[in-house]
Amino acid sequence: MITPINFENSIIILFAVTMFYVAMSSRMEAYVKMLAAQGALLFAVSLHSISPSDYITFSFIIFETLVLKTIVIPLYLMKIIRQNEIQREAKPSIPNLYSLMIVSAITAVGFVFAYWLAGTHQPVNPLFFGGAISVILSALFIIMTRKKLITHIIAFIFLENGIFLLSLSVAQEMPFIVNLGVMLDIFAWVLLAGIFVKMIQSSFTGQNIDALKGLRD
């Protein structure tokens, strides 16, 4: 089935597009901006897709997407970046051009897969699903290829956003799944706070993954 281009779908497509930008650029600020952008987009999607009928969930989600995802986490990360003078990602293991190609390929595959699912008897919204899958896979790809730890954190949050989108796709029927997604965010948030509050001073967050090969056999 072909879904008409409406508000929601265009937002999801934007959502996927953000990953392209991440894949191209190697500037930290850009990553964080994209993070904020994704938060905003998710806010919009959830506005659109969650019925305001149950207020608890609704307000919870609103708070989560708008406050946490869009404002707090990006600001906090920006603070870390500023303090440690991490402007750019270290030289990635594959050139940005290729990573862009690969990410777009991943996105394509994701959407194709989603449409295939939708076509074959599976009741999913292909755009939701495809967007989610492509963002998740692209985030994993970013983790694979980028070297700075801070980038890994950011990419992990991208991953969560993808998952959040996925959970929105079943939001109507199973609202608590979305709550779980929120739990995951909180987890990441604690993780950031817990581990890096100590290390903000240290140069740990700016380190390369290559510096962390001490433990091996």
Add this chain to the structure above:
Amino acid sequence: MTSWVIPFLLIAPLALALTIMSIKPMRRLHIYITLLYSVLHLAASIYLMNFHENFSLYFKVDDLNPVFLLVLSVVFIAVSVYSISFFAHNDEKNHVERSWKYHVFLLLFVASLDGILLSSHIGMLWVFLEASTLFSAMLVYYYTGKSALEATWKYIFICSIGISFAFIGIILLSIGCIGGSGGEIELFWGSLNHNAKLINPFWLKMAFPFLLLGFGTKMGLAPMQNWLPDAYAESPAPAAAIISATLVNAAFIGVLRVHKVMLMAGLGFYSTTLLIIMGFMSLLIPAVYILQSRNYKRMLAYSSVEHMGIVAIGTSIGGAGLFAALLHMVGHSLVKSAFFLNSGNIFCLFRSKKIKEVTGLLKVSPANAWLWVASFVGICAFPPFVTFISELLIIKELLGKSIILTILFCAMLTAIIYGIARNVISMISGDPQHAESRQDAGLPATGYIPQIVLMGMAIWLGLYIPSFLLDLLNNAVKFMGE
């Protein structure tokens, strides 16, 4: 019937943790608080073992989790007894002022494990799994410092990726539950098992690898076992002991429950195959690395991977194999925790984790040497330890499945035993190189009693499995079967 025991298990640790934080300077008190709670924990789990109670739909004692609870309490008591000597004499870099953290996060960690074991809802289980990751991470990070930080980082990151996979799995499962023919299915284990046939098989099949990999990450199954050596090697001995002996079991219960859903849904073929593949991969990795590991705590970690692999293989066989797997899990928890506690003593004697630098243990302190050897014997599944019986049963069942796999299994076990034996014997024999290793050889009795007791239990089970444990295990097997 609803109970007050489960909420006690979930709430009391928090309360105690807060108390400890409020009385940071009174260090001995922390130890006794932990000890007290561990005893209460044992009492609670024995109570729950006899009265299957539930709490608020989300927490339920069924036939599967009592045995896990029991193991958890036993190891917990052992660890908290050991903590007495650990913090009295044994604390490696004398981070006494930070010792409260250890107790706080130990309590919280145990609480989260209880949550995992008792939760009757897939989401609840997942939430507590997250929590356990965080708390255990803080335990791992007990010694600040570069390597500890690196280990913690890898641990947390890999595990959180795993957890995200698990969450994706849950979402896919829920899609299946919506789209199934039977209307909407609640994500309670009970209802999942009951309506397994109604879940849309496609989504269930999609969900399973995600869930298996997600829980398998915490369980230490290859290919996501990589965090395990780092985390175990860097964390303080008692923490390593309780993590290695209980966290993996908790993740294992998740795997078991998902596996059961698959079985109920008639998709057992897929889950069985994936489990056996992961099991054999988890046998291969230690076979490779135990031969060349230079650090005895990492060696122990790899052997944990191996045993999880054995457990997974047993599970995938099912029936008697599942019985053997559960028995093996019990035995492994007992022996491995003793092994790690003992490694704490050895580190205290030699101030080194390098196998090469630890020599002549037999001359430095015979008690530790023989405990070390005994735990080696137990971990290599020689009789009279219970691990021998369980591996015997697993081999028996595997023989029924396929000869090739059996040969592979035995060959890898032999290679692993070769590696461990070489390291352990070279550690106990010879003459001590470090002069300073002699002077503080005198550890308090609490540094030995837990290991001895755990060993004793493992041997006792190896010679005679008491009927109550038999009932627990059989019930669990029956539960998985029906």
Add this chain to the structure above:
Amino acid sequence: MNLFFIGIAIYLLTAVLSIMVKESRKGLVTACGTLPGGIAVLIPCIKSLLTGEAYPLSFMANYPIGQVRLLLDPFAAFFVMVIAAGSIFCSIYGSGYMKQYHGKGKAVSAHFFFLICLFVAMLLLPVIRNAIVFLIVWEIMSLSSFFLVIFESEKKEVFDAGIFYLIMMHVSVILLTAGFLVLIRIAGSADFADLQNVFQSGAYRTVSDTAFILLAAGFGIKAGFLPLHSWLPEAHPAAPSHVSGLMSGVMIKLGIFGIMLMIMVLGVPSLWVCYSFTALAVLSALAGIFCASAQDDIKRALAYSSVENIGIIGIGIGVAMLGMAYKSPVTAMMGFSGALIHLLNHSLFKGLLFYGAGAVYMQTHTRNLNFLGGLFKQMPKTGTAFLLGSLAICGLPPFNGFIGKFIIYYSMLNCKGINGESLLIAAISSFALLAFVGAVSVLCFTRLFSTVFMGAARDKHIESAVEVPVAMTLPMLVMAALCVAGGVLPLFLLRIAEFPAAIITGGKNVPGITAEFHDPLFVIAMISAGLILLTALLFALRVKLLRRQPAAVSGTWGCGYDNPTSRIQYTGASFSMPFIDVIKPVMQREETAAGVKGLFPLNAIFSFRIKDVFETVIIRPLGQGTVFLLTRLSWIQDGNMQHYLFYGIVFLILSLIWVIFG
């Protein structure tokens, strides 16, 4: 049976005591505890062996073991007797031998503890009739012997030997486990009696053959059959001498016990299995004695000769199996009784020889033949015992060794009348090769004894050696006396071997079936006694003749060379050289020679050692190959987290693809 368990209890009590008393007393306590314990165990065994009674006992254990049956029938009693006797000698000797390690901070108490563990495990094994418990006790036996072997594990070679031994034992127990499980899966019970009921009938022929091969391999590793013998020459030299005496004299016999047990339980396997078993046994005997006659290390040589003797015992078993297969109960009975008798004898003289080697090592601190020599004058008791032991192990009359070999020969002579040329060929070839082995063992042991005890010392250091304490000489002399006694009382040996043999063959044969060669044995006894008497007479005559003229003492006649030193004596290497030349094709040997140069050559070196083909060709490459393969995979855990995640994701995607499209 009660007495048996009282004995076991005494053993365990001794273990506890030996831990508690102070180091210098431990040996004494062990010896004093083992003596009554061993005797208490021996009494019911002898009773059952003479009367053929069986004492059962059974109790219920929890799942998964199930019902455990213990049975002290003559078959078990025979082995228990061997073990108990061995344990007594070993503990007495050990109490003396371990004195040299006191006060050196070595794990003496653990040593004695594991020694008694080993005793108890070995004593329990024969009476256990439940496969799983059998495996457990078996593994306990292997483990405790492992800890005994690595007593001096600070030495590199001891350490390596110990690990090698552990691995071989583990392989053997894996094979045993597999074999038993194959049976248990069919029979649904771990009790030997049930297995017997199921498989004795000959149904499931292939299953029982498979199981028999697996189990025979497993037990064969323990016993030291070719090509899995290579742990003996490693572990025996490594272990303290009383332990190696015990292992070689007693423990490896439990491998034989297992094989006999399997014949009893599974009935005789298919013909080709019997034939290949016999062939392997013959080969073990040959290879064992070949290697033994070329070793420079006393204990290595003795270890190889154990392989040889196990081979001889195996020949007896093989002939007996063939006899069973061809429905000739007489041959079967003779074969088994011959094997059992030789087993008993070997436990005596091999223990004795190892103890002698230990005494030599204790006094000279070397085991290398090329440094020893002339010890007889300094250690007359040890020397005498060793001489008698060597004569006995060569199977020469008037010693017990001859009896066992004779019966085995005889059982082969009996093969006529059973039809089948293949059997004849097998019989004649093993007949002839057994004779050859016997002759070569004469070479081997004349070489061993005379290079160690005869002539003059080849090295200054060992001239200070003196006789060892009585705690060590006593067991040796008693064992030597027993060797002679066995030679002159062959009928008694046959008597105690008949009931067990009858049980192995299925219990159908009445012991009287071997009456045919009672009178040969009787004549042999006469001749042996006569030989001893005649020797005494001639010696007396000689003394009488020489009483008048005093003997002139001079130097050895050096054939004109009037400045002999002890260095020009024939060494062990040169002694065995002609023979090594003869068997060159089958023995790999590596020589290192720096020939003489110039008019006045200063130093010329020549040394050669025999490589054990089976070890260099089969065992080592196997192990090294495995290790190599595994180390090739060591890129997995390279410390880079991205790779770690990559493995996971690849696995995830692959499994997803398989799940969805597969």
Add this chain to the structure above:
Amino acid sequence: MKIIISVLMIIFFPFLISGTIRRVKSVWGGRKGPSLIQPFFDFSRLMKKSEVISRTVSPVFMVAPSASLAATICAAALVPMAGKSAILSFNGDFIMFCYLLAFGKFMLVVSAMDTGSSFEGMGSSREVTFSALAEPGFFIIMGSFAWISGCKSFESIFQGIYNSGPASGLLILLSIIGLFIMLLTEGGRLPVDDPETHLELTMIHEVMVLDNSGPDLGFIMYGAALKVFLIASLIASLVTPAGIGFVPGLIIFGVFVGVEAVFIGFLESVMARMRMTHIPQFVFMITALAIIIFFIVMMELGKAL
């Protein structure tokens, strides 16, 4: 009666045999040569002599010769002589025969090594090597005979071999050759060993007894001669036809032993000692012959079944 005769033979024939051999050689060499019983005089002279012993030796050196001789005498009791009847005969006695000889050899070798002389070591190592190579052949022969005749003792085998089918003649012939080689090997005669050479390097048996003297030497000499006689009489009683009376049997036996002695002497006069490296092949011929014998036997039995 028989026993007495056998005992007498055991006492006297060894001397006669070695006497004969010497006589034949010297006659062949154109000399007159000593009387036939000269060896007996040598023996009695040695008995009277005192002894010279080496410093290095131990008590074993004193006991060994007596023990060795005793073993050979015991072995003699098992060998069928006059009329194919032995003093003692039982099933499987030929096994014990071999092992008794081996016992004697063991003791001699050990005592030789006791002197610490390298020459004696040389001799003893050769001795044990070559006799080891002789062993299997003898056993194959006896085993095959035992099967084909269905008997298990020297006596009965030598009886039974005659009525064991057509091939028995061939069997006997082959086995005679085999046994004769064994005689040369065990008895230390040419071409295996040259008892009368003057170069110790080339000796086998003689060099082992360099340091023995007095009665010991006498024992050893007599033992060696006795060994030769025993194997010779094995051959002799093998060719004595079965079922003829005692006296003719006795005569044939005596004559044949004599013939063998002469033949040995003849060989020693016409042949030279082989190179040490060639001796194993020569000795191994026994086994080769024995294998042929075995296959003939198997054919016979195959017909039987």
